[in-house]
Amino acid sequence: MRNRSVTYSSEATFQALADPTRRAVLDLLRRGSQPAGEIAGAFPVSRPAISKHLRLLRRAHLVREHREGRNRVYQLNPEPLRAVDSWLDQYRNFWKMNLNSLKTFVEAEHAKEISQHHIAKPKTSKGDH
């Protein structure tokens, strides 16, 4: 449970990531920082629309903004994505399990087949509930 200087609300993060345009902005920003205008230029929506998206991304700390003359340059901040990664972590074993489920199943069947001489199956654990 390492506590970095700032604790990012994964709530805001997920919320910010929910919009495809915002994810695209992040993808764009991976190539390098850009002023708001150029970001807006990359999308088929109006500049104010992007401005609002950027505000949301700012609130989620997914981007950082600093002025440069009359430009506002936006920079990616991948830090909060770490929280998403951690959250995902709880499910990773889970889908690895599923990855091997067929294999495991087959092996289990195989093992059963081998040792299946006089052992009565107790009841088949009826799902995972």
Add this chain to the structure above:
Amino acid sequence: MRNRSVTYSSEATFQALADPTRRAVLDLLRRGSQPAGEIAGAFPVSRPAISKHLRLLRRAHLVREHREGRNRVYQLNPEPLRAVDSWLDQYRNFWKMNLNSLKTFVEAEHAKEISQHHIAKPKTSKGDH
């Protein structure tokens, strides 16, 4: 670009994950499949509200539903989370980079300081743009 039998729209997935209640439902379902009623019982909102959340999760293929008598049992399907994991992958190197950014920066400054005898700074490389 592996194409599994089903292609999950990461759009629907992110959308589904955007709500805290829905993420909580998934977290709950990690412990095992449950009928809708029990899921609803675990939250301070009405049963129909949960029912709608479950519908969204179903659409995103994050849960699977099957009837069992007069119950509808919901089961976690972690598959679509893989897509999220892949998406995140593009940022993983990035935040590893940032881990070392301070170190790198300090080292760079140090190097500059050493060689900085008669070199006029052209204009300060102006961010990372």
Add this chain to the structure above:
DNA sequence: ATAATGCGTAACCGTACAGTTACGCGACTC
């Protein structure tokens, strides 16, 4: 000083959606 640029914000739509209550329907119980 004046004009033009770059951006954010306000004001205003339309739509999505979280939540509620009322209702309906299939599935077990007696």
Add this chain to the structure above:
DNA sequence: GAGTCGCGTAACTGTACGGTTACGCATTAT
């Protein structure tokens, strides 16, 4: 068959938000 349980859905409300246009405010250019 009548009652009840489990659960989805319809109908409705409040709110968030994506998009637009109009506007305002700095900063640079003339």
